[in-house]
Amino acid sequence: MIEEGVGLVEAGGTATQAGIYFQNSVAALALAEMLDLDQPIPRERIVEVRVEAPEMVDDIVVRFADGHREYQSVKLSIQIGNTAWPRLWTHFDKQRLSSVFTSYDSLALVVGERSELAATISELTGRAESSIDVAELLSRSTKQQRQVFDAVTTALGDASSAFEVLRILTVRHLIEDEIEGHVARKRLAGSLTPPPSLLRILRDLVGGRARRRGLFQPGPLRRQLRSQHGIVLREPPEWGLESYRTAVSQLCRIDIPGIGLSGYAKDLFVWPRARNHDRSRGVGFEDEHVAAGERGDEGVLDLKLFPGHQFERVVVVAGPGFGKSALLTAIAAEHATGPLVPVQVPLASLASADCTIIEFLCNRISREMELTADWQVLAEQGLLLLLLDGLDEVPSALRPRLMQRISTFSARFPQAPWMLTVRDAVVVTGLPEALVIELLPLNDDDIARFADALRPYTGSDEGWKIARRLDLYPDLARLARIPLFLSMLLATTDLDAARTINRSDLIETYLKTLFSPEEHKVVESAVDLSIRLRNIAEKLAFERLEKQEIGATHREVRAVVDDLARSADDAERLFEQIKANGILKPQSSIRLQFPYPIVQEYLAARYLVEHQPETIGQRIDDAVQRPWAQVIQFALELHAAPDPVVEAMLRREDDAFATGLRLVGHCIANGAAVGADLRDEVGRRLVQYWRGAATKSRERVGRLLLDGFSNPPSRELLEALHYPWLMEHGAGDIVSKLNDVRVTSEVLSSLIKRSKHHFLIYHGLKAALSAAGDDAVRIVVRAMQSAAPDADEMTRLSSLFLNFRRGSVSRPLALEIAHDLQFPTQVRMRAYEMAGKPLDEAGEHLVVAAFHDEDWDRNYEARDLVGLHNDPALFFQRLIYDTGIPLNRRIDIVSQITEILPDPVERKVFAAKHAREASLDPEIRVGLRLTEAANGDRQVFVELMNDLDVIPIERASTAISLFGNYSDRELAERAADKIETLPLTVAQAISIAQSALIGMLHVFEMSVGFGGPVHPAPRHPGYERWRDLVEKWVDRNDLRPIDRLSLLALSSELGSERSSFLLSQLISAIDDFDTADWLDDQEEGHVVSNALREVRRRTPLLEPRLVEKVLASRRSNVVSQGLRALEALGTQDALRRLIVLHGEKERLYIRDNIANTIELVAGRLGVSVRKVDDVYTLS
Incomplete structure (x- = not known):
């Protein structure tokens, strides 16, 4: 409702630039006043500013701390008689009469040009405020004032309405110089004056949001000023918050229980993934099996964005060990430097204090930290960030009152963000406005990031290598999905040196945090119940597994507790403590379960070994299926004399994947006390299976041999090390572990003779070759000399040089090769790479040439x-x-x-x-800017987005893929607007769509070659605009079938429901995926595979007819999607189809992929598959 000539965006015409500028300046002044913490009176303390509000008087609406609002109409000038005059007063009156207007609210007219009329209106409003009625007002008014009153009455048609408007109206005169002076005099930067650019920036922010009816609040505005403009606004210095922030930064440390590892949160913490909590299924980790290459991150929340829009009041649900307290510590560290004031509050302490939250902050925090901060003002302004930890640790009798106080605080201070942690969402009541989320188990990418973060403390290998190696230990990998377990694993286990991983010690360290929580956190009771709680847990775990059950009813738990308790009161206390400590968690309204199945299996094994060791041999048949497979494995590792049981297991007929043999092997590697002869026999059998196993089993068995059977190596194992196909499945690591130059040289010679790969790069062998150094290089040189004059063969063999770490080969030898003109240029360049710095003159000439x-x-x-x-x-x-x-x-x-x-x-x-x-x-200059944008230069990135319509499309595409690093909705939407205006070819449109998918749903770490790793991330705030644009491209009339398929898949993944429907229709209509219509530049069917993956993401269980058409393809990427569909089905019929398919396919890679899937599905079904003469059969 902005009048002609005075508004930001006018309803009836085009606003003048002067009017727009003035209104923006007035709104900017309101924002500056809102940011001012020196205002002690609630009626004068602004807590919210709206521009272009959905009201009759809509220019600016200001809300104050006491709840009243002021509706401002901003005019550059006013004049009786023009068309704007009656609308101005009509809108004032309609606002006064609206349902949202209260007796405490007021109206304001802000005028930019001083005039006699404006002064008269101001005088008239002053007299109206102190008058009883119209008659008294007119009797006290001058002739000029009565004329103005008559003009207002004419505009409204009623003198009483004119009187009521004028008595609640304030008139202000403001010019630009006055506005600048007001802002400059405020203590917005603590003891310093605000930066000169502040007013300009605030004015621009107002202008940018005017079209969307912008809402400004102190907390988000301060964060925006800091993140986007580098402006830090501080609190009054006398509050002492500067010292408090320094203290919080120093105190924000993460201590990992049980292993003595400690460090600053900013260095040690890895942000977890989270989703909206599904109360129907509880929180677990073994129910999430994200297949390699699948997105699996739909609906994932980015906790680093807390607090944010619709993300201000959050309840975090997660089991023990998921790092809930560490999350709050990390959030406190993240915000310690401002503008929010983070405060961590143990809820057990708050409950025992029996006071309101503000009282707790004043009495406890202010006293401990020696502060005089006005916590109420901070809460009103949305600057207080409350981090409430451990609702489970509050006695149930105190929870209702505590929850009422949190609810009251949330209602009284709606802008104040808070986060609360709890193990079980059931105990959270009375907080309907809160968003309840759950922390997710770590995926492979999380594990890699976690390992990289702990690397300076643990000395472990690179994160991706840790994630890859953990995949070789399925049971450990399940444990490693829990942050606490992974921390303990990385701190206590040397995965690089392939030392034995003792799962029992790892689980025992974790159990200590459950049975003795008082050792690492604040708890209500300090009575040590650990031994008694453990006895209950072990007995319960064993008895439930005897019934083939994971978890127990309340009655079943109470029966075990009653059996070991001393009295009824004692039993009740033990039962409550078991739940409070997280030893058991709710599975449903009537059932409880252990935090993780493997914990129940370990506790049951402890009970079995301590109370019924003589029965272990009778349970051999149970060892082929979970849960008893794990129980028997743990029991064998804990058993004092397991040889008879192991021998009996080896006599049983094994399945096609040597499941029983591998179980025994893991027991031995984990420390089972078997005799030397039995150990050797198991080792020989493992090597025999390893040589012909499918790749998934091959890799795991190779790691098992490395861990438990390579020191000393058997003759059979030494022979197997010479097979090239085993090199990346454990053989290279074994050679490196042996660190024997003779063995390394023999293996290298065998690889040269036997391997026919174009690139001879073996990651596992790098340490061994580097240790052999010059001796190994000379073997390669002799082989190259023998291959002369075949340049291709010499170049192929020289790829072995890429396995040598810099500095492992003597520089003279490397330069001798580099200077030898009998070798091709590529060989010589690889030699220079081994030689390292400095590149000599000949090398420089070689590079230029x-x-x-x-x-x-x-x-x-x-x-x-x-x-x-x-x-x-x-x-x-x-x-x-x-x-x-x-x-x-x-x-x-x-x-x-x-x-x-x-x-x-x-x-x-x-x-x-x-x-x-x-x-x-210009293209090179754009490339340079791209690298800086990728390295965090926001200004350069903004410049690139502004230039999207003039830079080469290939570079524009790369730039768009970086959006995951810059969460700016307006910038993303503006970039899409620019791209939409360009005359793109089909190939360019697909390239842009692919980059949009990366930028909107991922974080792209551009490193080398404008490429690099891509990490899943929450949806970018601007994704909808890009989704709509890509969806629009789907309807282009110049698309080939394969192009339309590609764009449909990309659009669907960006969130288009229409494209998802059309994609499913198109995929279902294809009869043959190998015809010319569906061929792309990738021989193995990359586009079709991606489309099928997207269909499966939306609908995991494909129709049988479609699955068969996919399996009929000759292209491996396409067939793999059919295999994933059968894997997702996971039935015996699916397993039978896989077995038949293995006999039908001829290509080795596809057959291997099928074999891997057969093992996976058979394991999940708990059925045995046999293999005779390379033919699988279902037992």
Whole structure:
């Protein structure tokens, strides 16, 4: 409802720029006043500002701390008689009469140009406020004031209405200089004056949100000013919060119970994934099996965005060990520097204090931290961040009153964000406005990030290697999905050196946190019940597994407790403590269960060994199925003399995947006390199976041999190390562990003779080859010399050089190879890579010549040598300015800048300087800007988005994929608007759509070659605009069938329901996935595979007819989707189909994939599959 000539966005015409500017300035002043913490009176303390509000007087609506509102109409000038005059007063009157207007609210007219009319209205409103009625007002008014009153009465048609409006109206005169002065005089930056740019920035923020009826609140506004503009606004210095923030930063440490590992949250904490809590199923971890390559992150919440829009009051549900307390500590550390004031409150302490939250902060926190902060003002302003920990640890009798106080606080201070943690959502009552979420188990990507974060403390390997190795230990991998278990594992186990992993010690450390929680957190009772609680848990675990059950009813639990309790009161206390400690958690309204099945299995094994050891041998038949498979394995590891039981197990007929043999092998590797002869026999059988196993089993058995049977190695094992197909499935790691130059040399010679791969790179063998150093290199050199003059063969063999770590080969030997002109250029460049810095003059000439050479496929490794130059920045500059080098290769060099110039400061200076150099090709300059945007330079990223319509589409596509690093809705929407105006080819549209999918649903870590790892992330705030754009492209009339399939899949994954429906229809209509319509540039069917994956993501169980058509394909990527569909079905019929399919397919890779799937499905069904002469049969 903004009048002509005065509004931001006018209802009836185009606003003048002067009017827009003035209204934005007035709103900016209101924002500055809202940010002012020096205002002691609630009626004058602003807590919310709306621009373009959905009201009759809609220019600006201001809400104050006492709840009243002021409705402001902003006019650059006013004049009686024009068309705006009656509308102004009509809107004032309608606002006064509206249902939302209270007796405490007021109206305001803000005028920019001083005039006699404005002054008269101001005088008239003052007299109206103190008058009883119209007659008294007119009797006290001047002639000029009565004329104005008559004009208002004419506009409203009623003198009493005019009187009522005027008596609640305030008139203010403001000019730009006054507004600037008001802002400059405020203590918005603590003891400092606010930055001169603040008013301009606030004015721009108002203008940006006007079209969307912007709502501004103190907390979000302060966070926006800090994150996007680098402006930090502090509290009054006398409050003492500056020292408090420093103290919080120092105190925000994470201590991992049981292992003595401690560090700052900012260094140690890895942000978990979370989803909205599903109360119908509770919280578990073994029910989530995200297949490799599947997205599996629908609805995942980004906890780093807390607090945020619709994410201000949160209840976090998770089992013990998931890091709920660590999460609150990390959030406190994240916000310690402001603008929010984080306060961690143990709920057990708050409940025992028996006071309101504000009283607790004043009496406890202020006293302990020596503060004079006004907690009420901070709460009103939404600057107080409450972190409430451990509702389960509050006695049930105190919970209702505590929950009422939290609910009251939340209602009284609606802008104050808070987070509360609890193990069981059932105990959370009375907080209907709260968002209840659950922390998810760690996936492989989380484990890798977790391991990388702990690496400085534990000395463990790179995260991705840890995740890969854990996958070889299925039971450990399940434990590692729990943050506490993973922390303990990384801190106590040397996975790099392949030492034995003692699961029992790991679980015992975890159990200590359950049975003795008082050792690492605040609890209500300090009485030690650990031994008695453990006795109850072990007996209950065993008795329930005897019934083949995971979990128990309340009655069944009470029966065990009563049996071991001393009295009825004692039994009740023990029963409540079992639940409070997290030893048992609710499975449903009448059932309880252990936190994780493996915990129940371990406790049952302890009971079995201690109370019924003589029965273990009678349970051999149970060892082939869970849960008893794990119980028997634990029992064998704990048994004092397990040989008879193990021998009996080995006499049983095993299945096609050597399940029984591998179980025994794991027991031995985990410390089962078997005799030497029995150990050797198990080792020989494992090697025999390893040599011909499918890849999944091959990798796991290789790791098992490494852990438990390689020191010393048997003759059979040493022979198997020479097979190339075993090298990346444990053999390379075993050779590296042996660290014997003779063994390494023999294995290397065998690989040279036997392997026919184009690239001879073996990650597991790198340590062994590097340790052998010059001796191993000479073996490769002799082989290359024997292969002369076959350049391709010499180059293939030289790929072995890539296995040697820098510094492991003597520089003279490496340079001797590099200078030998009998070797092809690629061989010589690889030798220079081994030689390391500095790159000599001959090497420099070789690199330059390689960049100029026509055959880039044989010279591309030249880019890896640029960083070896004595002055890499100078050499880099020389190459990118060399117009004799093809442009695409110079762009290729730019993509390597992070490797060439690893120092971020040097790289940033270099990129900034040359990105502005007009003599440099524009595409190269864009490439330099891309690298800086990828490294966190927001300003450069914004510039790239503004230039999307002028930079090359390939680079624009890469830039869009970086959106996951910049959560800015307006920028994302503006970028989509620009892209929509471009005349894109089909290929360009698909490329942009792929990048949009990455940018909107992932975080892209661009590292080398404009590529890098992609991590799933919550949806970008601007994803809807990109979803709609890609959905629009689906209807282009120039699409081939394969193009439409690709865009439909991308659009569906971006969230388009229409595209999802059309994709399912299209996929179902395809009869043959190998016809020309469905062929793409990827021979194995990448586009079709992605489309099928998206269909399965939406509908995991595909129709049998569609599955058969997919399985009929000759392309491995397509067939793999059919296998995943059968795996998801997981029935005996699906298993039978897999067995038949294995006999039908001829390609080894596909047959291997089928064999892996057969093992997985058979294991889940608990059925035995046999294999004779490479033919599987179902027993």
